[in-house]
Every structure is written in C-alpha cells, then in structure tokens.
Amino acid sequence: MPHKSFLAFIWPSLLAMILFIAIPIISVAFQSLHIEHEQILIEGETCGPFGCTPEVSVDSAAMAALRESAPAGRFNGLGTYSNASHLAFDEIGEIFETSDNFNQIRNRIMNLPFYKALIFTIAYTFIVTPLVIILGFIIAVVVNSIPTFLKGPVIFFSLLPMLVTPLVGSLVLFWMIDSRGVIGAALQMLFSDPSLSLKASPTLTWLTLFVYGVWHSAPFAFVVFYAGLQSVPQDTLESAMVDGASRWERVRFVVIPYLMPLATFIALMQLMDNFRVFEPIIGFSAAANATSLSYLIYNDLRAAESPLYGSAAATSMLTIVGVIILLLPVLRSNWREFNRKN
Amino acid sequence: MSNPSVKKPLPLLTLSIGFVLLWLFVAAFPFLWTMWGSFKVEGDFFSRADWMNAITGPVTQRQYGSPFTMAGYEGAWVEQEFWRAVVNTAIVTVSVVIISLTLGTLGGYALARSGFKYTFWLLMAALVFRAMPHVTLVSGYLLPFFQLNIWGYLPTTIIVLVAINQPFTLWMLHSFFLSIPKDLDEAAMVDGCTRFQAFRLAIIPVMWPGVVTTGLFSFLLAYNDFTVTSMLLTQENATMIPKINSFLGSTQEEGKVMYAVAAVVSAIVPLFILILFFQRQIVSGLTAGAVKG
Numbered sequence: 156m157p158h159k160s161f162l163a164f165i166w167p168s169l170l171a172m173i174l175f176i177a178i179p180i181i182s183v184a185f186q187s188l189h190i191e192h193e194q195i196l197i198e199g200e201t202c203g204p205f206g207c208t209p210e211v212s213v214d215s216a217a218m219a220a221l222r223e224s225a226p227a228g229r230f231n232g233l234g235t236y237s238n239a240s241h242l243a244f245d246e247i248g249e250i251f252e253t254s255d256n257f258n259q260i261r262n263r264i265m266n267l268p269f270y271k272a273l274i275f276t277i278a279y280t281f282i283v284t285p286l287v288i289i290l291g292f293i294i295a296v297v298v299n300s301i302p303t304f305l306k307g308p309v310i311f312f313s314l315l316p317m318l319v320t321p322l323v324g325s326l327v328l329f330w331m332i333d334s335r336g337v338i339g340a341a342l343q344m345l346f347s348d349p350s351l352s353l354k355a356s357p358t359l360t361w362l363t364l365f366v367y368g369v370w371h372s373a374p375f376a377f378v379v380f381y382a383g384l385q386s387v388p389q390d391t392l393e394s395a396m397v398d399g400a401s402r403w404e405r406v407r408f409v410v411i412p413y414l415m416p417l418a419t420f421i422a423l424m425q426l427m428d429n430f431r432v433f434e435p436i437i438g439f440s441a442a443a444n445a446t447s448l449s450y451l452i453y454n455d456l457r458a459a460e461s462p463l464y465g466s467a468a469a470t471s472m473l474t475i476v477g478v479i480i481l482l483l484p485v486l487r488s489n490w491r492e493f494n495r496k497n
Numbered sequence: 498m499s500n501p502s503v504k505k506p507l508p509l510l511t512l513s514i515g516f517v518l519l520w521l522f523v524a525a526f527p528f529l530w531t532m533w534g535s536f537k538v539e540g541d542f543f544s545r546a547d548w549m550n551a552i553t554g555p556v557t558q559r560q561y562g563s564p565f566t567m568a569g570y571e572g573a574w575v576e577q578e579f580w581r582a583v584v585n586t587a588i589v590t591v592s593v594v595i596i597s598l599t600l601g602t603l604g605g606y607a608l609a610r611s612g613f614k615y616t617f618w619l620l621m622a623a624l625v626f627r628a629m630p631h632v633t634l635v636s637g638y639l640l641p642f643f644q645l646n647i648w649g650y651l652p653t654t655i656i657v658l659v660a661i662n663q664p665f666t667l668w669m670l671h672s673f674f675l676s677i678p679k680d681l682d683e684a685a686m687v688d689g690c691t692r693f694q695a696f697r698l699a700i701i702p703v704m705w706p707g708v709v710t711t712g713l714f715s716f717l718l719a720y721n722d723f724t725v726t727s728m729l730l731t732q733e734n735a736t737m738i739p740k741i742n743s744f745l746g747s748t749q750e751e752g753k754v755m756y757a758v759a760a761v762v763s764a765i766v767p768l769f770i771l772i773l774f775f776q777r778q779i780v781s782g783l784t785a786g787a788v789k790g
Binding site: 156158160161163164165167168169171172174175176177178179180181182183186226227293294297298300301305307309310311312313314315316318319320321322323324326327328330331333335336337340341370374375378379382383402427430431433434437440448449452453455456462464467468471474475478479481482485486489490493 | 505509510513514516517520521523524525527528530531542543544545548551599600601603604606607608610611612613617619621622623624625626627628629630631632633634635636637638639640641643644656657659660661663664666667692693696717720721723724728738741742745757758761764765768769771772773776779780781783784
C-alpha cells in the first residue's frame with residue numbers, strides 16, 4: 156500500500172492517539188517539572204475597638220492572575236522527583252545511615268509513600284500473574300475433560316468475574332468479607348476468632364487483594380488455554396500414549412510445551428493489567444494498608460483543597476518508566492521476529 | 498469420546514467434576530449472593546445474628562411484610578437519581594463503540610495491508626500506549642481541559658475513551674484483517690476500484706465477525722471504565738461506575754448501603770445479558786490475540 160493511501164486510512168486513529176495519548180504524556184512530563192505557586196501574602200490590619208492588629212492573608216486576586224499567566228505553576232526542576240513523597244533520596248540515605256538492621260531499614264522504607272506503593276504494585280504484579288496462569292491452566296485442563304453439555308454453562312459463569320467491572324467485582328467481594336457478611340462470618344467461625352477482620356491488618360489486606368486479583372483474571376487465562384487445548388495435535392498425544400506415557404506425562408511433555416506460547420501471551424497481558432492495579436484498592440477501601448502507583452496519582456489529583464498536579468505528574472512519569480522496563484523484553488522479541496519476517 | 502484408551506478412571510472423573518463445581522461456585526456465587534441480597538434490607542444482608550438471614554430475610558419480612566423488597570432499588574434509582582447515570586452510560590458506551598470501530602477498521606486495515614517498517618513501529622507504540630495506566634494519562638488531561646474549558650462534558654470523555662481504546666482496537670482489527678486474504682481487495686483493484694472502493698465493496702461485507710468481536714471489547718472498556726469517567730465528568734454527568742463510588746461515600750449511614758448494593762446489581766445485569774448472547778464472540782476475541790501473537 157503506498158504511503159499516501161496508508162495515511163488516508165490511518166490518520167483519524169493516529170490523530171486521536173497523538174492528541175490524547177502522546178501529547179498528554181508530554182504534558183505530564185512538563186507538569187512534573189513544576190509545582191504549585193507559592194501563596195502571595197499581603198499584610199493588612201484589622202482594626203477593632205481595641206486598636207489595630209496586623210494580619211497576613213492570601214491575596215486571591217494576585218493568585219488568580221498568577222495562575223492565569225502560568226497555569227502549570229512555578230518551575231521546580233527535578234525537585235518533585237527527589238522529594239519525600241517520591242524517590243526520597245535524602246530520606247533513603249538517612250535511613251541507611253541511621254538504621255541498625257535490615258528489618259528496620261525495610262520498615263522505614265515502607266513508610267515512604269512512593270516506595271510503599273511501588274512495592275505493593277510489584278508484589279501484586281509478580282504474585283498474581285503466575286498464580287493466574289497456573290489456576291487458569293488447571294481449570295482449562297479439567298473443563299476440557301468433562302462432558303460436552305456442561306462446558307457451555309461452565310464457560311458462561313467463568314467469564315463473569317473477568318468481565319464485570321473491577322470496582323463492582325471488588326465491591327461484591329468486599330461486602331461478603333465484611334465481618335457481618337457471609338465470608339467474613341464464616342472465617343470468624345472457622346478460626347473461632349470473633350474479632351477476625353480481613354480489613355484490619357496489612358498482611359490480610361494484601362492477601363485479600365491478591366485473591367481478588369487471581370479471581371478476577373483466572374478466567375482470562377482459562378479461556379485462552381481452553382481454546383489452545385482444542386488444537387493440541389491428537390497424533391502426538393496418541394503416539395505418546397503408544398509409547399506408554401501416563402496421563403500426567405502426556406500433559407507434562409505434550410500439552411504444556413504446546414501451550415507455552417499462549418502462556419507467554421497471557422503473562423504479557425497480565426503484567427500490563429496488573430501493573431496498573433487501582434480499582435480494587437478503592438473497592439476494598441484498602442488505601443490505609445495497600446496503595447499502588449495508580450492509586451497515588453489518583454489520590455494526588457483528588458486532593459481536597461487543590462489537586463497536586465506536579466506530584467501526580469512526577470508519579471506518572473515514574474510509572475511510565477516502570478511500564479517501559481516491564482515491556483522491554485517483549486519489545487525486543489517482537490523486533491527480532493519482525494526482522495526475521497522481512 | 499469413543500476411544501476406550503481416552504476414557505478416564507472413575508476417581509479422576511469424580512475429582513474433575515468436583516473441581517469444576519468448586520470453581521463454578523467460586524466464580525458465580527458472589528454475584529448470585531449479591532443479587533439475592535439486594536432485595537433485602539441491610540439488617541439481613543449484613544446480618545450480625547446469623548448469615549442464613551440473608552437468604553430467608555426475617556428483618557425484611559418484619560419491615561415490609563414480605564421477604565423481598567425493592568426499597569434499595571427505589572432509593573438508588575429514584576431518590577439518588579441513578580437513572581441519570583444509566584442514561585449517561587448508555588450515551589457514552591454507544592458513542593465510544595461506534596466511533597472507535599469506525600476509526601479502528603480504517604486504521605487496522607491500513608496496518609494489515611502496508612508492509613513498510615513504520616507499521617511495526619506504530620504497532621509497538623500502540624502496545625506501549627495500551628500498557629499505560631489510564632490514570633497517568635488522566636493527570637495529563639486535567640490542566641489543559643480546565644484551560645480549554647472542556648472539562649466535565651460527555652463529548653470530551655467520549656473522545657478520550659475512544660483514544661484510549663484505539664491501541665487495543667487497532668491490534669485486534671489489524672490481526673483480523675491479516676486473516677482476510679489480500680487477493681480479495683487486490684482483485685477488486687485490478688478491476689478498477691480505488692483503494693477506498695476496494696475497502697468498501699470487497700472488505701466491508703466480510704469484516705463483520707471481527708468488527709462485532711472488537712466492538713464487544715470496546716463496549717466493555719467504556720462500560721467498565723472508572724478512572725477516566727470519575728476524573729473527567731461532573732456530578733450531573735457521571736456514569737454508573739463513578740456514581741456507585743460516590744454512593745459509597747455519601748450513603749454509609751444506616752440503611753443506605755443497600756442503595757449501593759442495588760446499584761451494583763443494576764450495573765452487573767447488562768453484563769450478564771451480554772455474556773449470555775455473545776459468549777462465543779467474547780471467547781473468540783480473547784483468543785484471537787493469542788493465536789496471532
């Protein structure tokens with residue numbers, strides 16, 4: 156296809172992506188170098204019956220004019236990146252200097268908001284993704300072996316946790332694990348501990364979010380693996396059987412190698428989706444014990460008096476760097492494949 | 498399976514069926530439980546006394562004279578004006594699906610038929626864009642949108658959702674168009690069609706299966722979105738998901754939690770119906786990316 160007609164077909168979608176994805180990323184980079192204006196203070200006097208007292212107040216007219224002329228705020232360089240609520244270089248240095256042991260270092264780093272969020276995001280991404288692949292594979296193998304008339308309904312109900320809105324899905328579970336909800340009450344009975352609450356301790360909150368993540372995404376892995384199982388070469392399976400391979404050996408040496416490319420695909424999708432974990436934290440009201448990078452940005456933008464654009468933008472840039480690091484191996488392998496094809 | 502060697506021993510069969518039943522329970526029970534419970538009062542759904550109350554509903558019986566009540570739905574839909582959010586959601590999702598499919602089919606077709614190196618870079622850029630957490634983009638929108646005075650309106654949100662949706666739509670339709678033989682449109686061009694006529698006359702009639710599947714996923718993205726809609730829309734223009742979130746803040750007092758439960762069930766039911774009718778397309782869409790890479 157010549158360049159001209161290629162452009163004629165693709166420009167609307169290219170324009171949309173440039174305007175609303177590429178330019179916003181540049182705008183975020185620009186904002187991350189700025190912070191909010193300092194307040195312009197004026198001194199006045201309030202005079203009452205007992206004489207006058209000097210008073211300092213915010214000059215709102217001058218503030219409005221300043222905001223008008225420089226909406227992004229004042230230039231701050233990389234100051235936002237290195238401050239205490241982002242990379243916190245000074246604090247980290249101090250922690251390493253003044254802490255005596257590893258545990259103390261860990262606990263103090265976990266109190267810095269950015270690192271707390273980063274560690275949770277990474278833990279969520281790399282714990283949920285493999286569990287999703289394993290559970291999805293087991294469900295697919297088992298469902299593939301049950302009578303055909305059951306398969307339709309099983310797939311129907313399996314799709315629900317994945318397709319339902321993450322916020323709605325997490326709310327549904329949140330109400331059930333409430334200490335007055337059915338799962339919460341059942342757990343209290345099971346451990347015979349009437350004060351047990353999944354919301355109280357950080358560990359249990361993390362665990363709850365991981366379980367939610369697996370519940371939400373396992374159907375995706377299941378459906379992909381299930382479709383893959385339909386095309387496993389029967390000849391190979393039969394020759395393995397003739398060679399005396401047991402049921403397990405057939406799965407291990409024929410089915411799993413055949414499905415490996417699919418597992419890579421699922422891992423890629425899951426890494427991307429889990430890295431932006433956000434809605435479950437709101438649905439489970441888990442922000443006190445677990446925050447993610449996306450949640451930090453949302454929280455900055457939602458700040459009560461005025462949104463902290465600079466802070467949100469700096470976290471966004473750091474998140475984007477994280478995404479690119481995550482995708483690098485994929486991009487490289489795609490590049491090699493593309494070169495091989497041409 | 499007539500092949501006797503494939504037949505399973507009984508214990509293994511029992512184990513598989515048991516496992517499937519367990520998974521079905523885990524996957525479906527939360528939704529069925531919440532749907533059933535949405536017709537109860539809070540005292541039953543969150544019962545301190547006995548979890549069986551959520552099924553039988555003695556408190557609901559005492560308050561309303563029947564074990565089922567529409568009170569939660571009435572409160573959410575009428576008192577809290579959830580219907581407004583439903584209308585907004587309908588406008589947003591329908592527009593997003595139509596616009597992103599129009600742009601996506603044109604772009605995906607071009608990407609599938611052009612062999613130049615820049616198609617690779619475009620697809621890779623789309624992959625990186627697809628991985629961007631949406632909230633990072635939102636933080637880039639807010640200031641410019643306030644400046645241009647376009648914040649808070651439905652059309653702005655629709656365009657933003659279309660753009661965020663484009664990378665995915667392009668990938669999906671690109672791999673779908675690759676599966677349509679090149680000969681089809683090339684034959685039309687040999688017969689004297691321009692590229693666009695070939696697209697309209699030869700490709701459009703055969704592309705509907707791929708478009709329907711992609712459309713389903715565009716619908717899901719727009720319908721399920723929380724990040725963009727919650728940050729870019731005013732209270733009156735809010736769609737269902739941000740509205741539900743705002744219920745959580747304002748209705749935590751006694752009795753109002755059921756409004757949120759009713760709203761959540763109202764948001765799940767359309768998805769239930771969607772899966773019921775389009776199960777086959779959803780499954781094929783999920784696997785399309787996997788097979789093509």
